[in-house]
Amino acid sequence: MTATTDHTVPAASAGTETFRETALPDAVRDALGAQLAQLPDPNADIDRSTTRLLQLFAALPTGLLQEILDFGRHIDTPGVSLVSNLPVDAELPDTPSDGGPSSGKKTFVAEGVLLGLSGLLGEPMGVLTEKAGQLVHDVIPVEGGSMTQTNQGSEAFLNFHSDIMHDVIGRYDVSNPDFLVLSCLRPDHEGIASTFYADARDISAALPVETLELLRSPLFRLNAPGSYVRDVAGGQDVLSEPVPMINGHDDYPEIAISANGVHALTGGARKALDTLQEVCRTVAHRVELRPGQALLINNRKGVHARSTFTARYDGRDRWLQRTYVRRSLWNVRYRVTEENRRVHH
Ligand SMILES: O=C(O)CCC(=O)C(=O)O
Numbered sequence: 459m460t461a462t463t464d465h466t467v468p469a470a471s472a473g474t475e476t477f478r479e480t481a482l483p484d485a486v487r488d489a490l491g492a493q494l495a496q497l498p499d500p501n502a503d504i505d506r507s508t509t510r511l512l513q514l515f516a517a518l519p520t521g522l523l524q525e526i527l528d529f530g531r532h533i534d535t536p537g538v539s540l541v542s543n544l545p546v547d548a549e550l551p552d553t554p555s556d557g558g559p560s561s562g563k564k565t566f567v568a569e570g571v572l573l574g575l576s577g578l579l580g581e582p583m584g585v586l587t588e589k590a591g592q593l594v595h596d597v598i599p600v601e602g603g604s605m606t607q608t609n610q611g612s613e614a615f616l617n618f619h620s621d622i623m624h625d626v627i628g629r630y631d632v633s634n635p636d637f638l639v640l641s642c643l644r645p646d647h648e649g650i651a652s653t654f655y656a657d658a659r660d661i662s663a664a665l666p667v668e669t670l671e672l673l674r675s676p677l678f679r680l681n682a683p684g685s686y687v688r689d690v691a692g693g694q695d696v697l698s699e700p701v702p703m704i705n706g707h708d709d710y711p712e713i714a715i716s717a718n719g720v721h722a723l724t725g726g727a728r729k730a731l732d733t734l735q736e737v738c739r740t741v742a743h744r745v746e747l748r749p750g751q752a753l754l755i756n757n758r759k760g761v762h763a764r765s766t767f768t769a770r771y772d773g774r775d776r777w778l779q780r781t782y783v784r785r786s787l788w789n790v791r792y793r794v795t796e797e798n799r800r801v802h803h
């Protein structure tokens with residue numbers, strides 16, 4: 459555990475390890491950083507870049523590499539993992555005030571770290587309605603969005619949620635990413651912005667049985683992501699078909715919550731949603747991300763949240779980069795755009 463990390467170990471999960479932290483040895487960090495500093499902008503040829511990154515990341519110490527691979531491939535591994543002591547760019551331009559991307563980056567170490575880790579979990583993917591279909595997302599506070607339930611926010615607590623996608627099939631939790639990778643380029647001014655992760659195993663164990671039963675019933679409609687509602691639907695809620703919040707195997711449950719509001723179909727279901735958010739707070743692991751740290755997030759095993767912090771819009775605000783990762787692009791091919799086989803409608 460580092461000085462920048464403070465995770466609450468939930469009493470309810472004594473038998474399950476739902477958080478893990480690993481750090482690169484200094485020599486490994488420096489060797490990887492020297493290689494990454496040579497790389498061109500990976501967005502120019504993403505398949506060539508991720509191939510090269512796979513070669514570089516394959517040289518990680520075997521134990522550390524296996525831990526990341528196990529994180530991606532197994533049902534019983536933690537839902538969140540912090541990787542520390544990663545290489546960083548020697549020079550970092552201002553945090554873009556428009557939410558990015560930055561036009562001033564001279565090296566692509568951060569992008570290499572993000573895509574290298576992502577490639578160990580699956581395939582980076584984009585969606586036209588989120589960050590214009592880019593594969594590397596910048597997560598930056600944006601002045602007009604400070605109170606929103608989106609990644610532009612800062613002054614409002616970003617509720618426990620999954621990253622979901624509006625989808626004409628009426629389900630928003632099917633074609634969405636299996637994993638997110640969040641990598642820190644610059645912390646917020648006060649260093650207090652926290653990312654939380656609540657594992658559905660811990661949540662289920664901590665919930666009253668009747669509440670869990672309600673949450674496992676199809677009594678909820680997810681609202682489409684804030685970016686979709688804002689940019690495509692003219693501010694109107696666009697709801698999914700009724701779904702449960704928690705579903706699947708009792709020991710390996712899957713959870714899906716929309717940040718931008720969930721419509722409950724009954725009064726009991728509404729109360730269960732409030733209890734769910736409260737329980738998430740009590741069982742959550744918490745990390746204040748620092749440069750050189752990346753958080754691997756399983757977007758099905760658990761839900762994540764972000765604390766409030768103060769943005770100044772002065773070029774020195776908090777700056778994360780994020781990928782959306784699918785284990786396979788095959789079963790989401792019904793959404794593919796003609797322009798790019800990794801980018802969906
Ligand atoms: O800013 C954070 O720590 C997390 C934001 C978030 O929920 C996301 O980028 O999906």
Ligand SMILES: [Fe+2]
Binds near residue numbers: 762
């Ligand atoms: Fe999110």
